[in-house]
Amino acid sequence: MTSNALKIDDKDNVAVATEPIARGAAVIVNGVSICTAAEDIRAGHKIALVDIPAKGNIIRYGEVIVVATMPIARGEWVHIHNTQPATG
């Protein structure tokens, strides 16, 4: 299966779309289907690979990049509308 998302570190709970992923399509990381996109995801944007609770850490590069401001379900888009800076 051709990958459409990239995960950088094993600890990451998000992947980054390498091409547009339509709602309902499989999110494929390293050739493995991880989940289904809950909404349209633009290339370069992040997708939750697991359910993340409100105030839960969003981890990329193995480090905390932002914190969820609301519960984020697996397959949902992760960006500034549902997160805030961890140090802000």
Added chain:
Amino acid sequence: MEFYGYRRQDGRFGVRNYVLVMSSVACANGVVEAIGRVFPDVMAVTHAYGCGYATEDAAVSACTLTGLANNPNVGAVLVIGLGCEGLQCGYLVQGIKDKPVATLIIQRDGGSAATTAKGIEIVRRFLEELRLQQRVPAPVSSLVVGLECGGSDAFSGMTANPAVGNAADRFVAEGATCLLSETTEMIGTTHILKRRAASPQIAGQIEQMIENEEKLVRATLGDRAGMVIAPGNIEGGLSSITEKSLGCITKGGTTSINEVLGYAQTPTKRGLVLMDTPGYDIDSMAGFAASGTQIMLFTTGRGSPAGFPCVPVIKVVSNSTTYKNMPGDMDVNAGVIIDEGKTIEQVGLEIFELALRVANGQQTCAEINRSQPFNYLKQGPTF
């Protein structure tokens, strides 16, 4: 490993051999531009500063302009002054060493037309002198390589930046110096960079440098401090400065951090060195050029075509879409890491080998396009 460069009297090597014509103050820009029109191969550098500012900016200005003139890629320098400016060109040229230098002052030398005519004669003499100089074998360890990014996107941290980091590791392995800058884009990564410091003292300097920058950002932006990301970056998918910073510092590769420099200061250590510069890429590149950097590796995602005067800049783009959308602007397409399954190591080697060819004289896209904007750090008010 060797390349072919121009040997300077102080033992450094240039990868280019420019005649630099620059103004000491914006009021002299017209003459600099007029001389530049006569000699398209001369590097004519103008700027908006040189008068009416506070002590700190005056010091940065002098250091940056003198530093650019002292860059080993510059073979001869003509400075054009006005006469009544704060940053006197006599003061500027005092610091220029080991190369032919001349000054002209418009108020003294007969106004714009006469000064331009005198400048043309001086440049003609410089060009004849430099034509006799030839490239000689030079060690790769003598290179100072600047690592820069601008117009990043979410792919920058996955493809272009790690690939440049791999190239940086290769330069460091050869004994060269690599400069990583843009303190704004290190905010949120202090704990990671400190782990890589060569000594506790350097770790302390890293912490202080980033803390000072963060204080400045917070004082200026208040509640929005955590979101110091250009709109293009948010559009591209980056959610915070920490996410962007993590992707940014991968340009520095994996080696230890051996020194921390102020803006436009010259490195005294080999290996990976940090320089305190703003995130604005043009200002950051000016700090590099003034420090003696001979070549720069510049990553972009959205597509920055900008090079820099006197210093060849290799543009490494993070994705194939931008590479195809901007033909002739990008030297390396790191998007193949996603499209073609190439490894970061493969693209890193490609960048390293291209950088050596560029050091030998091959032109970069930004050089061919003459995309060489000049600006430098200014912080205080103008009076």
